[in-house]
Amino acid sequence: MxxxxxxxxxxxxxxxxxxxxxxxxxxxxxxxxxxxxxxxxxxxxxxxxxxxxxxxxxxxxxxxxxxxxxxxxxxxxxxxxxxxxxxxxxxxxxxxxxxxxxxxxxxxxxxxxxxxxxxxxxxxxxxxxxxxxWPRLQDVLDTDVDHRTRQFREGGLVAVLTGIHPGIVVAGPSILLPTVYSGRLELDSRGLQLIPSVFAPRLGVMMVPPWQPCLVYPARGSATLWEDAPPPARDALAGVVGRTKARLLRTLASPASTTALATRFGVAPSTISEHLTALVAAGLLTSRRVGRSVQYRRSSLGDEIVSNAT
Structure with a gap:
């Protein structure tokens, strides 16, 4: 701890x-x-x-x-x-x-x-x-950073850390982290660097001087990284919007960029972009700029349609 x-x-x-x-x-x-x-x-x-x-x-x-x-x-x-x-x-x-x-x-x-x-x-x-x-990994990591940044704005460091792992608890002025390494870390002007990792199996810390204290943690969305299977052969949603758009709608329960989706689907970014544009125009996806990329995810209408088609 x-x-x-x-x-x-x-x-x-x-x-x-x-x-x-x-x-x-x-x-x-x-x-x-x-x-x-x-x-x-x-x-x-x-x-x-x-x-x-x-x-x-x-x-x-x-x-x-x-x-x-x-x-x-x-x-x-x-x-x-x-x-x-x-x-x-x-x-x-x-x-x-x-x-x-x-x-x-x-x-x-x-x-x-x-x-x-x-x-x-x-x-x-x-x-x-x-x-x-890397484009696929970076998409997951960028999305995690965006999520934690919003958490920090809304609730500070405590909100971010308690959201990273269910075993993290607040105990008075301290925050207890279930790490393999045991010790005490008093933050100073160097602060703390939080690093999401797709491949990290658990929390890890960097505390050896002269390095800045860092906490490495499993990134949100890592479990969806390799979800690239096509939809079932008899897919009512694909029958209406087409197989690629149906896959996009099912995939985009979590945000992703055009580049990451193209890598995941094994098609050209221009092809993915065309489908994304159509789905946004239909109100089934929303888009949001995060850094240098645009993240897409299902809208509430898209959620409802996917749920009813399953």
């Missing part, structure tokens, strides 16, 4: 961010320990990368090095931060990661060499595992 004490200062310095390299780490762990949501993806990608040192380092149950997922920024900025990590910091975090585990003592004997090798392996995993599906 982790006790977080926001304080007056720390509670005002909370940031939601997407971390591509945190997603890489959780994806690599998911290859070895896939839950039911990602089992099909893991089976298809289990031999896609050969990164034994990285797998060894992040296979523990308590901690894996924070320097491999520096505070969120662009992908290239994160890679640059890895290779700039001082060797003493690398050695410290590797020792924390392998403590009490049966790891060959010479595997990470040279921290600078280990850092550069691990950075190369992280890039290999990004290219092979995540880059091809």
């Amino acid at each position: 982790l006790e977080v004490v926001p304080g007056d200062v720390g509670a005002q310095h909370v940031r939601l961010a997407i971390s591509p390299l945190e997603e890489v780490l959780n994806a690599v762990r998911a290859l070895a320990r896939p839950g039911p949501v990602h089992a099909r993806w893991a089976a298809a990608n289990r031999t896609a990368v050969d990164v034994p040192e990285l797998v060894t380092l992040i296979s523990g149950d308590v901690y894996f090095p924070d320097f491999l997922s520096p505070p969120a920024g662009s992908l290239e900025a994160q890679f640059e931060a890895i290779v700039r990590t001082p060797p003493d910091q690398v050695r410290r975090e590797i020792e924390m990661s392998v403590a009490g585990r049966d790891v060959p003592p010479d595997m990470f004997a040279d921290p600078a060499a280990a850092r550069d090798l691990l950075a190369a392996q992280m890039r290999e995993c990004w290219t092979a595992l995540l880059q091809p599906i």
